[in-house]
Amino acid sequence: MRDFHGNQVDQLKGRPDGGQAGRRSLLKVTAALLGATLIPGISSRVMAEPTDSENKPVSASAGRSSSSMGRFEARPQDVQILFVDLQDSLTHGSRSITPAALRNNAGVLAKIARLLGIPMTFSLVPVKGKPGELISELRPYSNAHNTSQRLLAPSFTDEAMVASLANNRRQTLIICGFATEVAVLESALGAINSGYTVHVPVDVIGSASSRTESAALRQMELAGALPTSIISLAAKWSPNFSEEPGASVLAAFSEIQTTN
Structure with missing residues (x-):
């Protein structure tokens, strides 16, 4: 048609x-x-x-x-702690947190770690040609197996320290130390590059400048590190404060020194 x-x-x-x-x-x-x-x-x-x-x-x-x-969980059975360059000869220059608060808080975190069976590793650097000396608050937790001296700023160039961390077989690493812009930053970047999940408690790091510390923290966060605090971590590790070890962990919170 x-x-x-x-x-x-x-x-x-x-x-x-x-x-x-x-x-x-x-x-x-x-x-x-x-x-x-x-x-x-x-x-x-x-x-x-x-x-x-x-x-x-x-x-x-x-x-x-x-x-x-899952990165935020930080389960105690997966966690270990690295303390870097917490030495009296260095920490006295801290301004972002007072030297006394930095040393005290490091001791509180170490106490909580011992209560919960969390492994600790200590890395030190020589000062004026002499071996680095750990702050007194951490000495009770240090021994020949978990403490080493290194020569270079990046802690992950120290084979003894790297081996100590690997032997603990825990892939979440809590990094504390002084100074934030050098020891803590380089440790965080090295750890992330080695496959660790990294948490950085801001009340156990120190710097001569809040301005440059903020930049270093930002760089770590961009690389994948997680900013946190002692209380936040410990509450995840032992949330039941009504019985041990949670009751002792809760008691340790009162010893934490905070500065603005």
């Missing part, structure tokens, strides 16, 4: 449904062809999408979120 211009008229119009069924079939076929030729990746992604126990799709972002949250 032709119209008055002589053009062919759709023969489907003569059907009872006005050709709607035929057009719907044509649209379905066209859509299928487009899906197969223009966007071939969509069907494969849908088929590969993970599902939960009820066969419901699980978004990729949910999986990433769960994995990221």
Whole structure:
């Protein structure tokens, strides 16, 4: 059939449904062809999408979120602590936190670590040609096996210290020390590069300048380190304060010195 211009008229119009069924079939076929030729990746992604126990799709972002949250857990059985360059001859220059508060807080963290069986490692540097001496607050926890002297600023150049950490077989590393811009920063970057999850308690690090310490903390955070505090860590390690060792951990909180 032709119209008055002589053009062919759709023969489907003569059907009872006005050709709607035929057009719907044509649209379905066209859509299928487009899906197969223009966007071939969509069907494969849908088929590969993970599902939960009820066969419901699980978004990729949910999986990433769960994995990221694991970094914040800091479970005591996975944790060890590295104290870097906490020496009287160095810490006396701290201004971002008072030298007394820095030494005291390091001692509090070490006490909590001992209560919970968390391994500790100590790294020192020579000063004026003499071996570095650990602050008195940490000496009760130091021995020949967990303490070493190094010559270079980056602590992860010290093979003895690296071996001590590896022997503990714990992949979450708490890093404390002085100065933040050198010993703590280099230790954090070295640890992250070695595969450790790094937490930095800001009340157990010190610097001669709050301004430069803030820059170093920002750099560590961008690299993947997590800023935290003694109380935040200890509350994760031993959340039940009504019985031991949580009761002793809670008592240790009162010894922490805070400075603004």
